[in-house]
Amino acid sequence: MGIKYVLQGASMQNSMLSPRPTENPRDGHQLVFLVGCPRSGTTYLQQLLASHPKIKTGQESYLFNFIAPLRYQWRTQVANLEKAPRGGAGLPCYFEEDQFIKALQDFLFDLLQPMLQPLSGDEIFLEKTPRHALHLDDIHALLPKARLIHLVRDPRDVVASLLAAHRSWGRHWAPGNATAAARLWCEFVNSVKVSAQDIPSDLFYQIRYEDLLADPRQILLDLGKFLDLRWADEILASAIANNTLEIAQKTGGTPIHLFGLAARRRGDTLKNLPGFIRKGKAGNWQHELTYLEKYQVWRVARRLMQAFDYDWPYPW
Numbered sequence: 001m002g003i004k005y006v007l008q009g010a011s012m013q014n015s016m017l018s019p020r021p022t023e024n025p026r027d028g029h030q031l032v033f034l035v036g037c038p039r040s041g042t043t044y045l046q047q048l049l050a051s052h053p054k055i056k057t058g059q060e061s062y063l064f065n066f067i068a069p070l071r072y073q074w075r076t077q078v079a080n081l082e083k084a085p086r087g088g089a090g091l092p093c094y095f096e097e098d099q100f101i102k103a104l105q106d107f108l109f110d111l112l113q114p115m116l117q118p119l120s121g122d123e124i125f126l127e128k129t130p131r132h133a134l135h136l137d138d139i140h141a142l143l144p145k146a147r148l149i150h151l152v153r154d155p156r157d158v159v160a161s162l163l164a165a166h167r168s169w170g171r172h173w174a175p176g177n178a179t180a181a182a183r184l185w186c187e188f189v190n191s192v193k194v195s196a197q198d199i200p201s202d203l204f205y206q207i208r209y210e211d212l213l214a215d216p217r218q219i220l221l222d223l224g225k226f227l228d229l230r231w232a233d234e235i236l237a238s239a240i241a242n243n244t245l246e247i248a249q250k251t252g253g254t255p256i257h258l259f260g261l262a263a264r265r266r267g268d269t270l271k272n273l274p275g276f277i278r279k280g281k282a283g284n285w286q287h288e289l290t291y292l293e294k295y296q297v298w299r300v301a302r303r304l305m306q307a308f309d310y311d312w313p314y315p316w
Contacts (some may be wrong), residue, residue, distance in 0.1 A: 026109050028143025030119055032126045032227065035133035037188035038174070039161035040153035041209040044243065044280065046128040047254035048220060051239030054229050056119060057126040059258055059270050064135040067108055071138050074100055105142055114259060124227060133188045136195035140203070147227065148199060150192045153209035154310050155185040155301045156285035159293070161278060169276060178293035182300035190304060208308070210282045216240050245280045252277075 034049075036042045050057045077090035078097070087093075091100060115125040132139065136148055159181040165174035175181040196204050205226045212219045217240060224231050231239075243253040256270040257263075289297070298314060305312055 025116065026105060026143075028139075028146030030116060030124055031112070031143060031146040032124055032149060033132055033136075033139055033146060034126055034128040034149045034151065035136070035188075035192065036130050036151035036153070037133065037155075037158055037185045038130045039158050039165060040130070040151050041212065041280070042128055042130050042151050043256075044248075044253075045149075045151055045212060046126060046256070047243045047248075048216060048239050049126055049223065050254050050256070051235060051242065052224075052229060052231065053235065054123050055126055055227075056115075056123060057128060057256065058115070059256055059262070060129040060131075061115075061127055062129055062131060063108075063111060063127065064129075064132055064138055066111070067104070067142065068135045068138045070104055070107075071141070074104075101142075108142055124229070130188070134191045136192060136199065140195070140199050146203070148196075148204045149223070149226075150196070150204070150206045151209055151212070152189055152192075152206065152308055154282065154285070155182055155189075155305060156289065156294070156297055156310075156312075157209075157282060158185050159297050160285045160288040163293075164278060164288070178289065178296040179300055182297045186301055186304050189308065193304075193307065213280070213282055245277070248277050248280075 032055075034042055034046060046057055049055050074091060077088070077092050080090070081088040081092055095103070115127065119125060133150065139146055139148065159178050162170075162174045162181040162184070163176070163178065165171075166176045175184055192206075196206070205223065207219060207223075217236060220231060220236060220239065239254070241247070242251075247253065252272050258266060258268055258270055285294075294316065298312060298316075302312055302314075
């Protein structure tokens, strides 16, 4: 399994002034998408990877929340052509398939410019949006050389973290009960499981959060190989030291920078809310979840858990 990371810091505005030619700028070869169910540790991995001088990153873009619905609507309208009594409706009445896909890729490429234009030829941009786990097929179809990293975490710890978020800073989005939280984990993880079957192995890397916690140095070295990047010993050691749980709770860890309108209105660095960085350890679910909550997670997620080596036979 493997993983990769992108973007951090440096001034983007000056480098955006003039386009820089690249070998194949539209195929996504300088992009890495880091995905996973919310509260699975993607921010931690992002900050570790952002310490590499060749990896740049930024705040979650939700880019494919814009792109995926357009591709879905096209496929729906194409499917309706055969059963439409008057010959069809929608953009297929004006575009061939390849023409529409090119137009969609052009739109996508324009939206990617703030991420891609500042990069030199050997740099990578890491786009970390957990929700992109639901759109890996769209990402691979439109950016066929982009690399994809999936961070999966024990659903019991994910549920415990989601419930804690619901009680504090994340009430507006985090599920408020264990059943809904477990279903969210299943939705994200199963979507990746299905999509990964059609993605070449050299473009997809999966890692368990527990393995990352146990040996971050080895995981980062493995990810470096996946991303064709080498870690200098001192940079690797600094990345790990600066993002320990204790340091991250005090300083926030490696800073994630904001750009565009957000930077002008909110400042140039992402700010973590109280409670965003929690205990970060494996197995806290054992004392954080009630017996009923454990049962609810087991009932919803037990079969999918087995596919990711989280065996949990009942009774526990």
